[in-house]
Amino acid sequence: MIEKYNIEYEKVVVRLSDLERFIGYSGGDIPDLFKDIINEILADIENHVNPTGGYSINEASFTSNKNEIVADKLIFTPSQLITARLKKSEKIAAFVCTIGKGITEWANEFLKKGDTLHSYICDVAGSVLVEKTMDIIHADLKLKMADQDLRITNRYSPGYCDWSVAEQQKLFKLLPENFCGITLTETSLMNPIKSISGFIGIGKGVKFSKHDCELCNMENCVYRNK
Amino acid sequence: MESLLNEIAHCVEFGKIDLKSPYPPDMKGKEGAAELTKKALDEGIPAKDILEKGLIVGMAKIGIKFRANEVFVPQVLMSAKAMSTAMEHIKPLFITGAVKAKGTFIIGTVAGDLHDIGKNLVSMMIEGNGWNVVDLGVDVKPEKFLEAVKENPNSYVGLSALLTTTMVQMEKIVSLIKEDHPETKILIGGAPVNENFKNKIGADFYAPDPQGAVEYINAGAA
Ligand code: B1M
Numbered sequence: 001m002i003e004k005y006n007i008e009y010e011k012v013v014v015r016l017s018d019l020e021r022f023i024g025y026s027g028g029d030i031p032d033l034f035k036d037i038i039n040e041i042l043a044d045i046e047n048h049v050n051p052t053g054g055y056s057i058n059e060a061s062f063t064s065n066k067n068e069i070v071a072d073k074l075i076f077t078p079s080q081l082i083t084a085r086l087k088k089s090e091k092i093a094a095f096v097c098t099i100g101k102g103i104t105e106w107a108n109e110f111l112k113k114g115d116t117l118h119s120y121i122c123d124v125a126g127s128v129l130v131e132k133t134m135d136i137i138h139a140d141l142k143l144k145m146a147d148q149d150l151r152i153t154n155r156y157s158p159g160y161c162d163w164s165v166a167e168q169q170k171l172f173k174l175l176p177e178n179f180c181g182i183t184l185t186e187t188s189l190m191n192p193i194k195s196i197s198g199f200i201g202i203g204k205g206v207k208f209s210k211h212d213c214e215l216c217n218m219e220n221c222v223y224r225n226k
Numbered sequence: 227m228e229s230l231l232n233e234i235a236h237c238v239e240f241g242k243i244d245l246k247s248p249y250p251p252d253m254k255g256k257e258g259a260a261e262l263t264k265k266a267l268d269e270g271i272p273a274k275d276i277l278e279k280g281l282i283v284g285m286a287k288i289g290i291k292f293r294a295n296e297v298f299v300p301q302v303l304m305s306a307k308a309m310s311t312a313m314e315h316i317k318p319l320f321i322t323g324a325v326k327a328k329g330t331f332i333i334g335t336v337a338g339d340l341h342d343i344g345k346n347l348v349s350m351m352i353e354g355n356g357w358n359v360v361d362l363g364v365d366v367k368p369e370k371f372l373e374a375v376k377e378n379p380n381s382y383v384g385l386s387a388l389l390t391t392t393m394v395q396m397e398k399i400v401s402l403i404k405e406d407h408p409e410t411k412i413l414i415g416g417a418p419v420n421e422n423f424k425n426k427i428g429a430d431f432y433a434p435d436p437q438g439a440v441e442y443i444n445a446g447a448a
Contacts, residue, residue, distance in 0.1 A: 031249060031250065111346075116350075120300065164390070165391050189389065
């Protein structure tokens, strides 16, 4: 089963507070100039993004050592950490999400003019927006599955927690070609840049955990729950 | 003279570009790195001193603070802007030979990788420390690095990668460059790279942050 979403910007909306934290100012001590630039970017961002995403739902099974996940006959080897979180899944949703290439083009326009600050804020806003877009899709999947008495897990992405980023090549095979306009390079880089991919486990016995950051050893990650 | 140079360093450290810049808030309405650099030149202070005892000092301070997580990317960008705006007054003097770059640093994000924020920060910090920077951009093929080394003898080479699938390119680049130019020092950086990986691929230095790269090449130039 394939589900695709085109999401209006008003439904996602990046706020000043989202960006403050991301760029380092979480205590409200952000200088006015930076605040003004963020507000300026956020006032216009809608015209540079096209939030879309979706997933395919695949039957899931695990090989005997439980470290491999089989989805639609393809074998995935996320790290033990991730497989442990997914192991009670009966199905796997393979997702991708993007906000399009417009935001990167916009950031590059600023860069060409030597305006590194606007360019940086634009870039960061894009990173936040793609995650927030996926939050909406994730929440909708949760509702849809709840209708069938199924629960879902957090999302897990190739490249995180020792899951090889190269496994995206297989993940993309679980989705229609060019799905949501995202393509994958040989080096497993998604185009547009502001795109994410991953798995969400579905089943009666799976759970969503609030503080999954303990899984990862990247102490300085900007996404880390403090 | 000393106090003017200190003021210039202060402007760069705190990202005060020029008179009209509202940042930082406590320096609003005051002259910035651009005006003070011009003033110093008009007063006859040698450009070399303005660069080494003023501008570069400010840039080094912000680099150290960034490494210590005391300031964030936007502040570094403001400092780099203050530096580059002031440099507009100094640059013409490079032609006359009154000031010289410490050397040339070639930088790029390796083939297959499009991440550029980290690479740009390194590039700005190194330029702000008195180096001539040749920025090859992103998705740079090994041959392009080699070509740049040929065109810029005795340069340092910096490689950036943000994905484990692209950092493997670094090995190819290192061996390609070292084959013809074994004396070229190559440093690497980016989120998935570390000291072990540097040793494995035969690069010369792993820089966890821009300041690390600056200190390594400055030590070599000294
Ligand atoms: C030569 O000398 C030197 C010296 C120092 C050098 C240097 C060279 N080069 C860099 N440095 C150093 O100095 C700079 C300043 O301090 C630093 O540069 P950085 O570029 O690291 O830092 C910049 C200033 C700011 N940093 C950044 O902009 C990157 C931040 C992190 C959090 C990050 C972000 C924001 C994003 N991401 Co992604 N992302 C991560 C990053 C984790 C992290 N904390 O670094 C990283 C890079 N991502 C990762 C991954 C896996 C992914 N991301 C993805 C997506 C995204 C977002 C879209 C959400 C977003 C934007 C990405 C973008 N390119 O615009 C996916 C890929 C996207 C794509 N297009 O293909 C995806 C593949 C996940 C997925 N499956 O969806 C990881 C790569 C690890 C790996 N195994 O390869 C990652 C390290 C996170 C992790 N696991 O902890 C240092 O590294």
